Amino acid sequence: MARIRLTPDLSTMIEFAGVGSSVVRQTRRGGGGRKHALRRMAGEFQNETEWILRDITTSVGVGESVALIALPDDGREELLRLAAGTLIPDTGIVRRKDFVVPFVGVVPALDRSYTFRQNIYIIGGLLGMTPSEVESKVDRIADEADVDGRLDKYLGNARPIVxxxxxxxxxxxxxxxxxxxxxxxxxxDGEFREHCWQQVEQKRADGVTFLVSSDNDDDLLRFCDRAIVLGNGSVIAETTVEDGVALRKEMAPTSKRKKEKARIEEDEEGEYEDL
Amino acid sequence: MLRMLVLRDLQKTYTKLRLGYLWTLLEPLGMSIVLWLVFSVLLSRHIGQQPYALFITIAILPWWWFTKGVAQSTRSFKRNTNALRISLLPTEIWVLRVVLVSMIEFFFSLPIILVAMIFTRTIPGPLIIFYPVAVLAQFLLMYGLGLLVASGVAIIPDLDRIVRICMRALFYLSPVLYSITKIPDHVQPFAAINPLVGILGLYRIGFWTEEIETPWHYAVSFVVVFLVIGAGLFVFKKLEPRILKGV
Known part of the structure; x- marks a missing residue:
């Protein structure tokens, strides 16, 4: 039943063995030739398989803070999701010692039609907390996020920073x-950033493992022990953070994939109506 | 966690609409009244058991649950894209949630049967104990079908339209409006393949013992229910990587 299996006796925290992930993209049938002329006119789609990640074999040790350095849309989000298990690899296997909490796309998962409190419960639950655990922490979370005054208000159009x-x-x-x-x-901002730093440094001191991907080189330099550099979907180097950052600067920004964030709008209303 | 999601869903539907709970009652009630008028008063055909008003109400409620649940299942992954991206929980819960929400709405609509019983002055016999069995069977069937269609959307994008047409066809192919005992003998064996035949029959035998006439219908229906749930789980497991990729 459970999607995420743990291997508690693993010596490292996360282990990738020959991991590959592909997407099937639909493109309009193009090109010349008489053979497909009719299909082209009909606007038929052609399936194209694109490998975003190919044969990734690497690991993240317990208590390490690893920077994942790649150009945007070069498979880094996919790798993070694979690490957490919210994506299943097409080839190879990902093993993890303990649950890896994904901080990938948590912000869009907040639901505006729920109250702050409900959001805390739901997101907390999705990330693996039990309801009673959330219950005991809800005040602390609210306090930290500075929303304790409006816990039972709807999230609505809360500012992005909130x-x-x-x-x-x-x-x-x-x-x-x-x-x-x-x-x-x-x-x-300002104060809160400092607070964040304290908290993550604290967690790191407690032996929590971090796999971080960021465009902000300074953050990575400050926080991470080493770097994994991705290029064109495979690991091109495992070096120090300094070298990794330098490598990224060299890489030409060949943004292969366009941001396709056109999420299918939620159709809340007007379903079924059958009979 | 699942309980929480279901409660939130219910809360959402019942606080947003002005008449809230009343709609749960009014929708199937209206449907029953229309069908009763057409088939009993206007056409005066005896396609079901008497009293026909009660006969149809009993089937309409589970049918309502069935269509609603299955139709919403097709969208269950698409609608929860953002949550699925961060969810460490089993993926199946999104389908389970839809089925459960529609089931609870079905429970809420049960008072209509009481109204129909009073209206027609009928009381059920001892076989009404099969009612919960029917509910359980339908739940299993819907979970299987829900998984099937929800994961099917990953390979066939327009599946929800296909499902809608199938549902409509199934409405007439299932003994909602008529009794299974009233169809010609030579099509009986084919009718039994539809698991709803057995399930709807179980809902009804508390009131009309004639519905037991063909016990093998129930056996076939249960076998099909288990086949469907098996197929659902199998297809879902196969397609899970693609579902997660699509979100």
Whole structure:
């Protein structure tokens, strides 16, 4: 039943063995030739398999903070999701010692039609907390995210910064041994950033593993022990963070994939109506 | 966690609409009244058991649950894209949630049967004890079908339209409007393949013992229910990587 299997006797925290992930993209049938002319006119789609990640074999040790360095859309989000288990690899296997909490796309998962409190419960639950665990932590989370005054108000159009803080506070409240973080190692402004730093440093001192991907080189330099550099879907180097950052600067920004964030809008209303 | 998701869903539907709970009653009630008018008063055909008003109400409620649940299952992964991306929980819970929510709404609508019983002055016999069995069987069937269609969307994007047509066809192919005992003998064996035949029969035998006439219908229906749930779990396991990729 459970999607995520743990291997508690693993010597490292997360282990990738020959991991590959592909997407099937539909493109309009193009090209010349008489053979497919009719199909082209009909606007038929052609399936194209694109390998985003190919044969990744690497590991993240217990208590390490690893920077995942890659150009945007070069498979880093996929790798983080694979690490957490919210994506299943097409080839190879990912083993993990303990649950890896994904901080990838938590902010969009906050639901505006729920109250702050309900959001804390739901997101906390999705990230692996039990309801009673959330119950005991809800006040602390609210306090941290600075929303304790409006816990029972609807999230509605809360400012992005508030959402980020809330998502961050929920994530950090999960008792886990590992995080996979995209971009938002620290969130918020001035004071809150400092608070974030304290918290993640504290967690790192406690032996929590971090796999971080960020465009902010300074953050990575400050926080991470070593770097895994991805290029064109495979590991091109495992070096120090300094070298990794330098490598990224060299890489030409060949953004192969366009951001396709056109999420299918939620159709809340007007379903079924059958009979 | 699942309980929480279900409660939130219910809360959402019942606080958003002005008449809230009343709609759960009014929708199937209206449907029953229309069908009763057409088939009993206007056409005066005896396609079901008497009293026909009660006969149809009893089947309409589970049918309502069935269509609603299955139709929403097709969208259950798409609608929860954002949550699925971060969820460490089993993926199946999104389908289970939809089925459970529609089941609870079905329970809420049960008072309509009481109304129909009072209206027609009928009381059920001892076989009404099969009612919960029918509920359980339908739940299993819907979970299987829900998994099947929800994962099917990953390979066939327009599946929800196909499902809608199938549902409509199934409405007439299932003994909602008529009794299975009233169809010609030579099509009886084919009718039994439809698991709803057995399930709807179980809902009804508390009131009309004639519905037991063909016990093998129930056996066939139960076998099909288990086949469906097996197929659902199998297909879902096969397609799970693609479902997660699509979100």
């Amino acid at each position: 959402r980020q803080k809330l998502a961050w506070a929920i994530c950090m409240a999960v008792e886990t041994r590992a995080y996979a973080i995209e971009q938002l190692l620290v969130v918020g």
